[in-house]
Amino acid sequence: MDMxxxxxxxxxxxxxxxxxxxxxxxxxxxxxxxxxxxxxSDLCHNNVNFPKTLVMADxxxxxxxxxxxxxxxxxxxxxxxxxxxxxxxxxxxxxLNDLPTNDFNTVFIALQELQLQGNTTDxxxxxxxxxxxxxxxxxxxxSFFGRLFPMxxxxxxxxxxxxxxxxxxxxxxEINKGNIYLSSTTPESVSRAYFEQFQKDFLxxxxxxxxxxxxxxxxxxxxxxxxxxxxxxxxxxxLWRPFAMALKDMVLxxxxxxxxxxxxxLPQYTASPTEIMNLVKMEGSFTIDxxxxxxxxxxxxxxxxxxxxxxxxxxxxxxxGQGVAKAIRAGIEPLVANHxxxxxxxxVFMRYGQILTGRKSKKDNQAIVSITVxxxxxx
Ligand SMILES: C[S@@+](CC[C@H](N)C(=O)[O-])C[C@H]1O[C@@H](n2cnc3c(N)ncnc32)[C@H](O)[C@@H]1O
Numbered sequence: 001m002d003m004x005x006x007x008x009x010x011x012x013x014x015x016x017x018x019x020x021x022x023x024x025x026x027x028x029x030x031x032x033x034x035x036x037x038x039x040x041s042d043l044c045h046n047n048v049n050f051p052k053t054l055v056m057a058d059x060x061x062x063x064x065x066x067x068x069x070x071x072x073x074x075x076x077x078x079x080x081x082x083x084x085x086x087x088x089x090x091x092x093x094x095x096l097n098d099l100p101t102n103d104f105n106t107v108f109i110a111l112q113e114l115q116l117q118g119n120t121t122d123x124x125x126x127x128x129x130x131x132x133x134x135x136x137x138x139x140x141x142x143s144f145f146g147r148l149f150p151m152x153x154x155x156x157x158x159x160x161x162x163x164x165x166x167x168x169x170x171x172x173x174e175i176n177k178g179n180i181y182l183s184s185t186t187p188e189s190v191s192r193a194y195f196e197q198f199q200k201d202f203l204x205x206x207x208x209x210x211x212x213x214x215x216x217x218x219x220x221x222x223x224x225x226x227x228x229x230x231x232x233x234x235x236x237x238x239l240w241r242p243f244a245m246a247l248k249d250m251v252l253x254x255x256x257x258x259x260x261x262x263x264x265x266l267p268q269y270t271a272s273p274t275e276i277m278n279l280v281k282m283e284g285s286f287t288i289d290x291x292x293x294x295x296x297x298x299x300x301x302x303x304x305x306x307x308x309x310x311x312x313x314x315x316x317x318x319x320x321g322q323g324v325a326k327a328i329r330a331g332i333e334p335l336v337a338n339h340x341x342x343x344x345x346x347x348v349f350m351r352y353g354q355i356l357t358g359r360k361s362k363k364d365n366q367a368i369v370s371i372t373v374x375x376x377x378x379x
Contacts, residue, residue: 003168003267004099004143006338009062010330011103019064019106021330024368025161026066027300032222032372033073035290036158039218039374040077041084042289043155046216050087054078054133054155057095057212059144060162063106067096070158071135078133089133097148100141111137143167145204149212157209157219161370163202164224166267170197180244181266183237191231198269202279210285213377219286225371226270227293235369236270239328242359246351255347256340264339266332273371286375295367301327320366321357325349 009018044050056074061067071094082089096107142148144159145167170193176186182194209219226235247264250256273291280286301323329349337345 003165006101006334007099007165007267008101008103008334009064010333011063011106013064013106016326016330016333017064018062018330021301021327022062022064022066023301024296024298024324024327026069028222028294028296028368028370029066029069029073029160031294031296031370032160032220035292035372035374036070036073036220037077037080038290039220040074040156041081042376043216043218044078044081044085050082050085051090051155053093054090055093055095055153056156056158057097057140057149057154059097059148059157059159060165061096061098061102061107062162063098063103063110065110066160067107068110070160071096071137074156074158075133075135082133092133092135094135094137095140095149096137097140097142097144099143102141104139104141107139145201145208147208147211151211152214154209154213155217157213157217158221159219160222161224163205163221164268164270166197166269167201167204168197169265169267170194172265175262176265177262178244178248179237179241180247180264181237181240181268182232183241183244184232184234186232194269195231195275198271198275199279202271202276203283206280206283206285210283210377215377215379217377218289219375219377220372221375222370222372223276224268224270224368225276225293226272226369229272229274231269231272239324239368240266242355243328243348243352245355246348249351250344250348256344260340264336266335270369271371276371276373280373280375285378287378288373289376290372290374292372294370294372296370298324298366298368319357321355321359322350322353324356325353328352 010016013019058067058070075092078092079089098104140148172193173189174187176190179186182191213219226233228235247256247261251258251261273293277288277291280288298320301320333345336348
């Protein structure tokens with residue numbers, strides 16, 4: 001499976017789009033606002049010469065309101081820091097990266113809206129006391145596991161909920177019977193292969209960024225992760241076992257071939273904080289300034305953006321189970337369609353939502369574990 005050729009979130013702004021179903025990630029980004037602001041403030045304060053131009057990249061930007069949210073946060077953080085330091089805001093170059101099949105058209109149309117309305121963040125209109133930076137936006141298609149930018153050209157890199165996706169499915173020596181991701185019944189060799197693929201990808205990512213980010217430059221990376229050391233623990237499968245159950249039911253009803261089910265595995269890895277810290281150390285080009293773990297409760301699936309970019313809950317009639325199923329569908333539909341064909345999509349995601357709804361009582365497990373790490377490029 002070639003991720004670069006066809007992996008993407010559902011495009012457009014319709015009911016099934018990532019744009020309409022990215023409230024969980026949006027809530028996660030909001031929770032990292034303080035970390036992003038601190039990184040920008042440090043970046044400006046630690047520069048011998050206050051930067052005249054600040055170049056940033058959002059890697060795995062997707063399409064929809066979240067794409068603009070990060071840019072808005074950085075714009076406001078730069079404006080605020082400049083004011084505090086008594087300097088004119090630097091000009092900002094904002095590079096929006098994703099895989100080539102990402103819906104960049106929707107991003108560019110939304111950018112126009114942002115430029116017309118003024119940048120906003122976390123629901124507040126631009127604070128008029130700040131001298132707002134002039135911004136230039138570019139779309140950069142390509143995989144962040146390879147080089148995307150010239151040497152030492154970036155001051156700041158952001159990435160949210162993208163780095164848990166692998167560059168490819170690991171080569172598996174054994175069948176991950178009955179599962180679509182790591183679980184308590186996954187063979188040890190499969191679990192090892194997943195970690196090895198993540199290690200290779202994450203180290204490659206850091207190596208590429210170490211060439212592109214200038215000395216003293218900053219990165220804030222947020223990934224879906226886990227708190228525990230065991231990659232086959234409950235945190236890894238509470239979201240995916242119900243999807244495997246939905247597929248298994250369809251196998252039993254003769255709607256999905258067993259061999260197809262057995263050969264379907266998700267190309268993602270939810271790392272632990274220890275794994276991330278060890279890999280950053282192993283690669284050696286960045287220091288960790290801050291690392292935090294937080295939960296994004298499933299309830300956040302229904303957080304939407306209104307015209308003023310404030311977050312609000314919308315009542316669509318869906319319960320949290322179907323809502324989360326829609327959010328997951330917006331992210332993995334192309335993977336499922338590519339493997340099983342489009343005919344099963346409505347059925348499998350409806351069943352998935354029903355199973356998630358049935359598990360509603362397990363409150364502890366109704367959250368996406370997220371890890372944010374803030375890094376500085378060594379001098
Ligand atoms: C869940 S979305 C996150 C989007 C956005 N950053 C957010 O927080 O809402 C993950 C995005 O990462 C992108 N992605 C995955 N692997 C990638 C890679 N190797 N290079 C660039 N983008 C990638 C996907 O195409 C997708 O748009």
